[in-house]
Amino acid sequence: MWEQVSQALDQSFTRVMTRIASLLPGFLALLVALLVSSLIAWAIGFVLRRSLRSLDFDRKVAGWGLLGFRGETDRSPTDWTVRIVSWSIVFVGFLVGVTAFEATLTSLLVSQLFAYLPNLVAAVVVLLVGGAAARFFSRSVLIGAVNLNVQYAHLLSIGMKWLILVLTGAMALNHLEIGGKIVDEAFAILFGGIVLTLALAVGLGARDLVSRSLERQAGRMPEETTETFRHF
């Protein structure tokens, strides 16, 4: 009986080892694919970084008003671009390596991933554009409100920033097909909440200002003009 047990153990050991041995080329292929894609990513990243620096990309992006202030992030637009491109290449290498394991199983996975890729790209683009727009418009609101001597300028600016960010987040999640109706409803509640908060804050804080402005527009009150200072 011990012979039979020993034989069964031998066979199972052999089967496991054979299975492991059959997986080894796949592992090796995955490692090689990752290594090669990392090397390509590094080389392309190096060239891209130098090209973007020679084009003064960081300053141009700053000039478009799409960046935050110094200290808000420790990475420059060049760093971000290089990182995104490099990691995309490594990811493609990973997919190539995974395909080497089991052609039928992994090809299904890869085809599903590729079908999902446009959604992912669209969501990333929406997030990037939304983030930049949030920064640009919140800064515009902040400067405009300060110039009008509005004491709650910072609050207005933050409100504008979060309005755009919430809208952007909801749009990105929609593209990713995550959450379904919950996202729409959560967005409606959050967006409405921010608008209501701002309306209350501005309405209560600037009741007199708004009523004076409305009265002036209705022609009931003369415009407050002064000739003391002539700037032009």
Next chain:
Amino acid sequence: MPETESLPQQVKEQIESIGRADVVIGLPSFRTREDLSWASADGFVGLNVLIAYPSSGEVLEAGAFPSEHLVRYPISAPERYLSGPTGVYGTFQEILQIGQRVESKACCVWNSNPQGASMEIIEQMLRPVLDQGFDLVFPIYKEAKLGALVNSSIICPMTRALYGKQIHFPMAIDLGFSSSLVDRLLETDPRTRQPRSAQWIATEAICTGLPVCQVGLPMDTPRPPDSTDLSSILTIILGRLFADLERNTSYWQRSSGSELVPTFGTPGIREDDAIAPAELQRMIETFQLGYRNLAEIWGVALTPATLVGLKRLTNLAVSQFRMADDLWVRVVYDFALAHRQRAINREHLLRAMTPLYLAWVASYALEMKDASITDFQNRLERLALAYESQKPYLLSRWRWPDRFNP
């Protein structure tokens, strides 16, 4: 004929039928007949005068001025000097083209309200061109302690320090031109591919080495026509001033000191109203609010030493609120540098300068509260000298923006 010709065929035919005219007076802001009630054949004895007015206004009938010497022309909107959404502009292009077509010796473009002009004033503006060979004539409007503050605080002293000419109103939109300057302004600038008249005419003439002069006029500084939004107009004017620094770098980096510009006539003096303390308070509050909220944007443009100076200002009581000339000049120069470097969006940058400008105005108004007109002139002279003495600072930071950052 110039490459930028924009006159319609009908106007060209009318000009051909007129033939030649010695003097062309252009009134782009003309709207109603009352605007030209002062026109008469009495001025400019012995010279043919042609008046050009835009077709957007009323049609003039024969009156004191001969109707055959009146030309209506359509204004092309893009050709606006100091163009901007708020209506701070001057329109030169068509009038200069008419002046060139009739081979005029002198041409006056009166962009501000025509009701403020008269035949005598226009003749005063053009006599230096006709009799003494000047190419460009600037007006000097009535002096007032609290008038034309953007000009007094930035444009006039900065132009003087950088371009070396003491011109009172370098950005005036009422100007007198010689025929040679008209020809030059109608050429297309090879660098910008735009007509030169759309650029800043004062620096164009100075950098070309053309003789310029100024004439004292008995009238207030014209106001911007459509808007009173200080921030928007400041953005347009400073944007043009700073953009011009980039265009003329090679000229202003070589020039040093400044010289008087020949001046004819004496400008009047406008009495200021009493300063309302509430207005001063509001300006200082705007500055303090700006320091609390815009310090990050200012930090992009200003050096740490300048920021420390501004921080000290925020702690001062209203009665002691004074901004030193050197501090103000560094603020202006730092913003000019940040504008050049495109450190952040240019419109954001220039709009963020408004609270700083208001701080200067408040400080200046407090200082000038009981000052005489002589004190006021001396005060502006001191400011202009501060701009000149700080020019090496601008020069160093312009050449080595990263290395020289005190």
